[in-house]
Amino acid sequence: xxILDSIKSSILTPIHPAGIPFIAIxxxxxxxxxxxxxPLYFVGITLTLWCVYFFRNPRRITPILSGSNxxxxxISPADGKVIEISNIIPSEEIGxxxxxxxxxxxxxxxxxVHVNRSPMTGQISYKKYFPGSFLNASLDKASDENERLILxxxxxxxxxxxxxxxxxxxxxxxxxxxxxxxSLKAGEIFGLIRFGSRVDIYFPSEVSIxxxxxxxxxxxxxxxxDFSKNAKSVKENSDEK
Numbered sequence: 001x002x003i004l005d006s007i008k009s010s011i012l013t014p015i016h017p018a019g020i021p022f023i024a025i026x027x028x029x030x031x032x033x034x035x036x037x038x039p040l041y042f043v044g045i046t047l048t049l050w051c052v053y054f055f056r057n058p059r060r061i062t063p064i065l066s067g068s069n070x071x072x073x074x075i076s077p078a079d080g081k082v083i084e085i086s087n088i089i090p091s092e093e094i095g096x097x098x099x100x101x102x103x104x105x106x107x108x109x110x111x112x113v114h115v116n117r118s119p120m121t122g123q124i125s126y127k128k129y130f131p132g133s134f135l136n137a138s139l140d141k142a143s144d145e146n147e148r149l150i151l152x153x154x155x156x157x158x159x160x161x162x163x164x165x166x167x168x169x170x171x172x173x174x175x176x177x178x179x180x181x182x183s184l185k186a187g188e189i190f191g192l193i194r195f196g197s198r199v200d201i202y203f204p205s206e207v208s209i210x211x212x213x214x215x216x217x218x219x220x221x222x223x224x225x226d227f228s229k230n231a232k233s234v235k236e237n238s239d240e241k
Contacts, residue, residue, distance in 0.1 A: 013058050014059070016056075019051065027048050029044060031044075060219065062221060063221065071121050071155065071156045073186070074120055074227070075186055076119070076218065076219050077201055078116055078219050079108060079115075080108035080109065080198070081214060082212065082214060082215045083214075085105075085212075087101070094162050094164070094202060096152065101202045101204060102202065102207060104203075104211065106198060108168075108198060116199060116219065117190065117219045118184035122155035122156050122184065124151055124178050127178075128149070129148075129149045129150075130149075130150070147166070147167040148174070149164065159203075161203045162202040164200040166200065175191045176190065201224065208226045
């Protein structure tokens, strides 16, 4: 892709509706501060363009298996970097049955797309919001201490998963557009977190893990896990080589 194509692509990228008021505010402030002192126009325009960039909502193509493996893929709910993969026993607030579960944590910095997408196809069976602190979202204790919103999904393949929107150091608003009883398709947008944050996803420990710590995620496209019986985790494939 050449430079002109890249610029054209950026301009045509849709904006999440939640960003429109912020873009308008930045634009108005740019006019005001620029009128007071013209060199500030540059600062205002830069911040306005960053706001447009932050609230971008690029189109994504979600991978879907067919046949007996249909609806077995767990797709990343967020753009960002995998900062943790662990087997844990979730706290009661997560809403999952007792037992061992895999948790994958995806950290979004201020330059990542912050639109969140459904990891699988299914129905929301549990929703709970917890007010909390605004620690750095990359810290492990952010899962238990930060402001967060928990969703459980009864998936189309008869399983249950959970995903948690967690506010970060500068994030001050979690947006979730679904409620209990709502159905989502894999890759469908369900919310957004403003200005740096993280999403944790929980799934049964027997599911094959398809990502590694430090790997870059693309919401709605990157495969995190696979329920298929014949699936092999990334680690198993690496061990065989």
